[in-house]
Amino acid sequence: MKRLPYCLFLFLLSAFPLALMGQTSLTLIDAESGEAIPSAIANLDNGTKHISDERGQISLDLAEKTNALFTHISYEPFRGIIIPDSAATIKLIKKTNSLSAVTVTSFESERGLMEQAAAVSKVDQAELYRFNETAIVHALNTKPGIRLEQRAPGSYRVSIRGSSLRAPFGVRNVKIYWDGIPFTAPDGTTALNLLDLTNIQGAEIIKGPAGSIYGAGNGGVISFTPGSVTQNKAEVSTMGGSYGLLKYRVGVDQMLESGSLSASYVTQQSDGYRDHSALDRSVFQLQGRFEPSDHQRLTTQLLYADLFYEIPGGLTADQVAENPRQARPGAAEQNASIKQKTLYGTLSHHYEFNDHWSNHTTLYLQTTDFENPFNLDYKRETQYGYGARTRFTLDDQWGAFPVRVLFGGEYQFANTSAQNFGNRNGQADTIRFADDLITTQGFLFQQIEINWTSSLLMTIGLSENFSRYDITRTVDASPSGNPYAAARTFDPVVVPRIGLSGQLTANAAVYGSISSGFSPPTIDEVRTNEGSINLDLQAEKGINYEIGYRGEYLNGKVQLDASAFFFQLDETITTYTNSQGVVLFRNAGATDQKGIEAQLDYYLLQHPMGFIQELKLGHSYSFHHFRFKDYVNDGEDFSGNALTGVPPHNLVNKLDLISRNGLYLNVTYQWVDEIPLTDDNTVMQDPYQLMNARLGWRKNFGSAWQVELFGGVDNLLNEQYSLGNDLNAYGGRYFQPAAARNYYGGVKVKMRY
Template sequence: MQKDIVKRLIFSVRVSPALTVLGMMASTSVVHAQEQAASSAERLPEIVVSGSRSESNRFDVPAAIDVIPLNGFTAQSPLVNLSEVLGAVPGIQIRERQNYAQDLQVSIRGFGTRSTFGVRGVRILVDGIPATMPDGQGQSSNASLASASRIEVLRGPMAQLYGNAAGGVLQVFTKDPPVKPEASFSLGAGSDNQRVLGVAVGGGSDILGGTLDVTRFSTDGYRDHSATRRTTVNAKVVARPSSDTKVTAVFNSIDQPLSQDPLGLTRADFQMNPRQVTPRAMTFDTRKTITQQQAGLVLEQRLSSSDVLNARVYGGERKVFQTLAFPGDALVQAGGVIDLDRGYGGLGLDWRHETQVNGLPLNWTLGMEMDALSERRRGFVNDNGVQGALRRDEKNKARSTDVFAQADWTFAPQWRAIAGVRLSRVRMLVDDDYVVRNPDPSLDNPDDSGKVVYTQTSPVVGLVWHARDNINLYANLGQGFETPTLAELAYRTNGTGPNLGLRASTSTQAEIGAKIRQGRHLLDVAVFQSRSKNEIVQEQSQFGRAIFQNVNGVERRGAEASWRSEWNNQLSTSLAYTWLDARFRQAFNSSNGVTDAGNRLPGAPQHSLYTELQYRWQNAVTAAVEMRADSKVYVDDINSDAASGYAVINLRAGYSFDAGAARMMLFGRIDNVFDRSYAGSVVVNESNQRFFEPAPGRRLYIGVRTQF
């Protein structure tokens, strides 16, 4: 299969019109870069990343990885959702659904597009602690942008070194405590009664310091019945008792007492009034309440000049109460009210060693990780928004155990190779406590307890050629896997109980890329292809149950390009383009009908483009114009309908100045300047054809930040 992938990848480079365009962009960019370099010897700052599990210069990493620096004081944005800050990263789609009961839709290179709630197919980490559970389900709400210093996005085969559901990896790093005492206050308001209030304090010394950040966000929502209130608390303590030891303690809390769910709209309702709410949402008062607390400890210990030990341990709990748009049915063991109480935790350990062979660097890493969750899931009848009779009661567990090894060898002055392997074992257990005996056997609900174990070996190899000081060419090949989540295992077609016959999806991925840097200009280009076996897709959905099946022959191929330039000290531009051809190569049946070979994966636009022009004046005034465009997105596997493509323009501006002992920042932004009506996201394979989730029209937001 690996040979076939590489052949098809090379073929796609030869024939794809989109790649021809990228080639033209690359040559044009290099010419401009060379002209600019003649008048300026300055370079873009070096950025250190940890995406390949060992710190390295981003430019030298043989993989598609982007780093977005964040400054919570100067950012001209509310800093509520990841979708605000990752537009300039190709290959990643983050759709703000205007529905905080269902989280953002996050996908990387077509992985994760099927998710109707939470994040699938993309691993999320915050300060090295997973926000993705052992079963592969994650949430983006763990990341507080107000506390963040940078975000890394790793795509392609190298992401497979992070294990289950790593179609890509998104890492958020929070800022370390300042040496001098510091305090800040932020306040913002915008359309739809959006309010953001934040307070942060921090300080310490070179030995011990801490930060505390509290943010409160609320909105009435763009649509009816979509109000949300959320408070996040993030704390971080960093201790350096010696030059060889660094200990970091982190704490995160989320309190979301209200998040109404307006549900998706049919095409007719969307065209008639995109701000309306689905009547069933009002009938059953669809909503979600979330509370979560999490703490972790990370140790970095230098054992010698050549050896570094990293260790982490974490734990937390998450409680969810949610009402869905159906009553519930005892026969199918499904309830329209969900009461979930989850505890989770884990530990990890890795050892990095640096040495030399023939005078050139050879570094290797050995490590292990163990993560576990245990949850009590109960379902009740939804009696018009009120909790009714019990319909589901079970204890679920998931545990993953992984060991991994990686070698990074510069075997010649211009050549560097990376090879790694990860052995994963994921065990899931369902302990059914909802057992009903009835004189009529057809009305019985038997004990459906059971367990399933998934194992996978994920090898990855990569090669980079430093063709010149400013040109790197690289190639990668790897295998990965994605297990079903506990939610995807919950139901089966015939009878009650979990679908323990559902298999893990496996993928083989290949990537070829180039990184070109000249002066203040940086161009990245990559082409990629993956083929999946046993892809997890929806078979049917009824009575509130989504039932899944495995299909073969799912292919994702495409190209990415990003171009960042600082033309002078005032003017900078960014461009990110993604071409994604994600298709089912084999036909299969579901309750929606026949999915033909050649159908596109729902939720994945073929073309995505982001551009930005920013101007700075005297380090005090900043103004920028942003443009985002996506092509149409299919709503289901049978491609029965699609959300139309769109292009929107956003404007932002900020002014910073000193006011006595304080530094002030005034900013504002207008999103969707021309009030374009479009569907910002789709509910994939929605059984009632309520596919469309409208994006807001023109929105205004203004804010002020003060830093002491």
């Protein structure tokens, strides 16, 4: 009995450290379904890791509050604080790996992709960063029906189902939005090259006419989303590569009590693959998001871009065979290039009046200084513009049927002072002509969505559009020239759309739609570089018929999105080149465009605890049977010919691999069929295959630091091809050779605080 106090003392002494520890029980569940999540990992800031069991539970012994990062291959990462001696439920949000989980805001209505009665492609942040991070080109080109061309670094051209037919340079016939703000100017052109990849977090692409709610543009709509602030962090990154590539970025995100602030600066330079193809771009972005009350949100953006790139020009087939890296003769001597400085200021306001009514309004101001010496002339422009878009939304009941009604409008104005000079050895010479240009465009839109049943959604949309150009020629140095004024007001155009979407099961849906579109000529097509003003150029008008199917199988591991369409376009605008090498425009009768597009993605492996955590394959395919109809020009009949600039077949294969230790691999293979380069189809670009690969490693160090190392190779097969050709080019200068095999690598460091 005398030993009992001594033994009791030893027992209490040994148990004393445990008394200081708090037993903590965590349960990890799916935020939507409430189901337990096994094999989730809790990374504590003390360096330990804990894995949830089959019931989603983790038991911990903690002496003090601890930060933790919860991760799972199928869920978004979540950071939180664990409190000792407590029980907590951690809700993780599922990643949008499956079609049924993807939400899109196309047609100004936030709905699941399965409910959308239109061909919509979504590009998320992971897809944007599968490549070399210098441009969005390769990421968008993985989607069926979409072709983003880059004739030289900084020189983009977007083709959605052949919409680049009338774009010898620049982005036309496609409406582009950035953070809900019209990024396309009222004259129909878009300076897409002002945005760096880091100014974009994701994109949604509507393929085909969407004029019922977005106005002019037969090609479609691209809506870019900038990044959002979810935590306090600072980030620095740098990368370099072949042909003098150097890029670096610094960024800071700061959470506020009722909002957030973020700022970033990025600069990119390269010498270019070809002679006289250097690029120098700097972009500064400042973003603020605020919630003054539970009913309203304010977002403001300041974007300043300083862009310079050289224009190497098109080559003939013989010049390509001789030396694909050479520039067009005279391009360097004439300093063919573009300098552009643009400032955007934007303000968005969202207000919830009650449970049924809301309004979203955006405003922007924009200024641009533009300078473009070219082989044949020298152009200078200064521009200022402004615009607004507003949308009212009503969610209510129509009898027993849920109804959503949207209505609103958009207006844009731009005033441009444009001067064209002669070009003497890269310097502006005698003025040839000068114009004051005023462009306005606007439209009203209405849309109603009716859920006739829980699985059948009908959408009817309508818009009323107008546009006008005012051209005042202040200087005309031609022998018979005198100042004069000209104007063109396009007749108001009513654009309807109707769509039906029906869910066959919880994981499969079909849709059909009929949509109209129109596209007036841009100011660069009406006012051409040799001084003529073509007021007879008519707006394109078209109608699109489409059916589609979306489905997923094996719990979302297999996903299919396919569609077939028939698009009829009247008053098609095409290009031709005169004997001086100036690109001009004309209406070319009509076109018939039939196509099939499909995307198939599937997971070969999803194993959170395995060394290979995820292995995913993806395929996209486009078949475009596009033909001219009733197209006769200067006695030549092109009716029945293939549409210029459009490959009939396009196939993309992707492989994505993620490992437990942070290694990842992205491989992309693309095959592009031959492309007709002239309306008479006598000149073709040969088919080509393109392979790109990126290998990287990401590692979290505690809860505060993350480091990523990456490297890759573009054009792994060292193919000779053009990623953008000059159509109907004078003198046979059709080809803009793209870079041969090239390499890149970089590092990113993120610090959370």
